[in-house]
Amino acid sequence: MSRGRGGRGGRGGSNKTFTRDQLNDLGIGAKDAIPAMVTQPPPLYPLMDRKPLPFTPSVETDYLLILRQDFIDHMQLSPSYLKLPISKTANQPEQEIDKLVAQIPSAKEKYDWSLFPSELRPKALAKRLKNPMGKQADINIQEKLTALEKIEESKGVVVKEEELEAEEEEELAMDEDDQDEEMDEGTDYANNYFDNGEAYEDEDDNLDEGPIY
Amino acid sequence: MSITYGKVVSLIISERFGPVVEKVANFLFKCQNSPLLFIKKGTDLPISKIRESLCVLIKYRLVRFKANKNENLANYTLDSDNVLLMLRYPKYLNHAKKSFGDESEMIIEEVLQRGYWTASELILKVYERLSTKYLTRLPYPKQDKAVPILTVDESEQNHLPNIDIKVLVMHQKGGKTDLPDKKVYWVVNFDRFHQDMRDHVICTAFSKKFDDNAGDIIRIFLRQMYIRTDPWTDISNPIPALEVKDILKKQAPSSHSLAFFDQYMSIIEQDNSKLLRKAGEASGGSYQIYLKDAFTQFVWELIEQIVLEKYDSKAARIFRLVKLKPYIEPDQLQQLAMIPAKDAKMLSYQLYEDNYLHIQELRKASTNSGPTKNFTLFHIKLNSVVRMLLETCYKTLLNTMIRRNNEKLLNKRIIDKKHRIDTILMAMRDQNATEEQMADIEEMITLSEKEILEKVNKVMKNLGTVELEVDDTIFMLQMFLVYQ
Numbered sequence: 010m011s012r013g014r015g016g017r018g019g020r021g022g023s024n025k026t027f028t029r030d031q032l033n034d035l036g037i038g039a040k041d042a043i044p045a046m047v048t049q050p051p052p053l054y055p056l057m058d059r060k061p062l063p064f065t066p067s068v069e070t071d072y073l074l075i076l077r078q079d080f081i082d083h084m085q086l087s088p089s090y091l092k093l094p095i096s097k098t099a100n101q102p103e104q105e106i107d108k109l110v111a112q113i114p115s116a117k118e119k120y121d122w123s124l125f126p127s128e129l130r131p132k133a134l135a136k137r138l139k140n141p142m143g144k145q146a147d148i149n150i151q152e153k154l155t156a157l158e159k160i161e162e163s164k165g166v167v168v169k170e171e172e173l174e175a176e177e178e179e180e181l182a183m184d185e186d187d188q189d190e191e192m193d194e195g196t197d198y199a200n201n202y203f204d205n206g207e208a209y210e211d212e213d214d215n216l217d218e219g220p221i222y
Numbered sequence: 223m224s225i226t227y228g229k230v231v232s233l234i235i236s237e238r239f240g241p242v243v244e245k246v247a248n249f250l251f252k253c254q255n256s257p258l259l260f261i262k263k264g265t266d267l268p269i270s271k272i273r274e275s276l277c278v279l280i281k282y283r284l285v286r287f288k289a290n291k292n293e294n295l296a297n298y299t300l301d302s303d304n305v306l307l308m309l310r311y312p313k314y315l316n317h318a319k320k321s322f323g324d325e326s327e328m329i330i331e332e333v334l335q336r337g338y339w340t341a342s343e344l345i346l347k348v349y350e351r352l353s354t355k356y357l358t359r360l361p362y363p364k365q366d367k368a369v370p371i372l373t374v375d376e377s378e379q380n381h382l383p384n385i386d387i388k389v390l391v392m393h394q395k396g397g398k399t400d401l402p403d404k405k406v407y408w409v410v411n412f413d414r415f416h417q418d419m420r421d422h423v424i425c426t427a428f429s430k431k432f433d434d435n436a437g438d439i440i441r442i443f444l445r446q447m448y449i450r451t452d453p454w455t456d457i458s459n460p461i462p463a464l465e466v467k468d469i470l471k472k473q474a475p476s477s478h479s480l481a482f483f484d485q486y487m488s489i490i491e492q493d494n495s496k497l498l499r500k501a502g503e504a505s506g507g508s509y510q511i512y513l514k515d516a517f518t519q520f521v522w523e524l525i526e527q528i529v530l531e532k533y534d535s536k537a538a539r540i541f542r543l544v545k546l547k548p549y550i551e552p553d554q555l556q557q558l559a560m561i562p563a564k565d566a567k568m569l570s571y572q573l574y575e576d577n578y579l580h581i582q583e584l585r586k587a588s589t590n591s592g593p594t595k596n597f598t599l600f601h602i603k604l605n606s607v608v609r610m611l612l613e614t615c616y617k618t619l620l621n622t623m624i625r626r627n628n629e630k631l632l633n634k635r636i637i638d639k640k641h642r643i644d645t646i647l648m649a650m651r652d653q654n655a656t657e658e659q660m661a662d663i664e665e666m667i668t669l670s671e672k673e674i675l676e677k678v679n680k681v682m683k684n685l686g687t688v689e690l691e692v693d694d695t696i697f698m699l700q701m702f703l704v705y706q
Contacts, residue, residue, distance in 0.1 A: 034552060035552050035567075035598060036563075059532070064691070070687055073316055074312075074690070076312035077311070077690070078686075084238040085240075089238075089278045090238070090239055091243050091274055092240055124407075126287055126295075129276055
């Protein structure tokens with residue numbers, strides 16, 4: 010019985026098992042039989058000792074219930090209620106009502122994207138938002154180039170190489186962009202494929218950053 | 223953050239947002255804090271669906287996010303407490319309806335259903351709500367970043383936007399003008415509702431205990447409290463009784479509450495909830511409101527009631543005895559409870575087993591001579607009892623929800639049939655069908671099916687009521703924890 014105290018370095022509060030002394034204090038004599046250890050899990054549906062009081066129906070609870078149901082109905086019909094993507098192997102909807110439900114156009118929610126992290130934006134929108142940034146970057150490069158030219162006049166060859174590199178990088182970036190667009194113009198299938206590939210790479214990046222929990 | 227709690231949260235979400243969002247929320251509940259790609263890995267859903275469901279959850283303020291170390295990515299956290307609040311939405315609505323009428327109910331409903339909204343669309347009626355802080359400004363990004371940092375200054379929180387009615391009318395007529403408050407969104411301020419519900423709990427407690435007049439006096443005291451004090455402090459600043467009396471004079475010059483004001487004050491002061499206590503004698507006396515103590519008392523009474531209902535009156539007597547004498551020896555308990563020793567033992571063991579009582583052991587430092595003496599004392603840790611009961615409440619919620627879903631599944635065929643017939647009837651009514659035709663259709667539901675439907679409806683109603691009532695208990699217990 011006295012698996013008792015300490016041992017596992019707990020916080021020192023009393024554990025569930027009692028020592029003989031404690032049992033004595035609680036009024037269990039040496040003669041009293043201690044119930045055997047219970048090794049079975051408790052029943053799934055334990056019997057109720059007492060019957061709970063019935064509800065007192067009131068207009069207010071009725072109204073609250075209606076409000077509750079209204080809200081749930083509204084949510085289920087709203088675009089926020091996302092349905093599982095129907096896989097091709099799944100059977101066609103059996104009930105007519107299901108067919109009707111499937112016909113309801115699933116309108117997409119409109120969001121104010123400035124409130125959300127950019128990674129959640131749909132692909133097309135993200136690009137549109139990025140473009141003005143790209144223009145800005147262009148201007149910067151132009152400015153930088155002119156600045157570099159000025160320095161170049163005074164310093165000479167070394168800077169020229171750097172400039173070349175910068176231009177090359179820009180070209181590369183442009184290429185990538187072009188590729189993106191080609192992929193996007195394709196079918197859904199192509200889109201999906203591209204998406205997955207990107208995710209795979211990103212995951213790798215994350216692994217480097219820290220442990221996974 | 224127990225398993226039961228998680229299951230309740232997931233059921234609530236699945237009922238309102240469907241299986242996809244539920245899966246994402248489940249994963250977030252497990253991980254607490256996770257970036258997008260881990261969610262994808264953990265849920266096996268296409269990334270577009272995860273994006274969508276995260277947007278939905280963020281929109282309804284059920285998920286928060288924070289920039290990762292890499293500032294382009296975000297970590298998402300599920301706000302599980304807010305999920306639980308969805309059960310309380312009907313109560314918010316009802317409260318708004320009661321205090322401000324139908325329009326405000328509609329406004330709150332609208333905002334709850336949409337998550338957030340701009341004031342222009344809610345137009346002028348919002349003014350009243352805003353000035354009473356029932357709506358609050360949605361935090362917004364100040365800089366353009368990949369993961370926006372959402373902030374809102376305290377001064378802006380309730381600052382009214384400039385609403386130009388001319389522009390509104392133009393917009394309604396199809397003009398292309400931009401609304402001036404385009405990016406200023408408003409959300410429901412749950413805290414403000416909780417504050418009102420708290421006051422309501424206090425007032426009804428006093429109305430039930432004494433009479434409605436006492437409740438009125440308390441209500442006025444609470445209202446006066448807000449002039450001088452922050453609404454969530456433990457103890458308010460002193461409130462002069464004369465002020466309350468003046469208000470009563472204006473409100474109801476011939477009521478009992480005014481005529482017997484002093485008597486009412488003295489019984490309220492002597493009440494064991496100790497809500498009102500005299501702070502000073504000057505100018506007819508001033509009182510302080512001890513909200514924390516009052517709620518501790520309420521929770522005690524709630525727990526006593528639960529013990530009474532669960533284990534009957536003898537156990538309740540033992541429980542009260544331990545409360546009265548915070549540390550009590552088992553022997554003494556058996557004597558004082560005036561119950562046969564054997565019963566007393568049984569009941570106290572039972573209460574201990576179910577975590578209503580706790581045991582505190584007192585050890586005397588062992589001396590060299592003589593036997594050491596240990597004391598084992600019964601005692602109640604209110605805080606842990608409250609948390610244990612909260613857990614039980616979540617369990618109850620889970621059980622009712624599972625039961626409801628099961629009931630729906632079992633009778634799916636009949637419920638669907640009923641739905642179909644209802645839609646057909648609606649369509650026929652639109653096409654001006656004759657009564658006979660309508661009756662024909664209606665007869666497609668047989669008598670036995672009707673009976674089953676009625677039974678199901680009754681069960682659903684009962685389960686719905688359980689949900690609402692359990693939420694009341696949760697509210698009370700949470701209020702207690704707020705003041706800890």
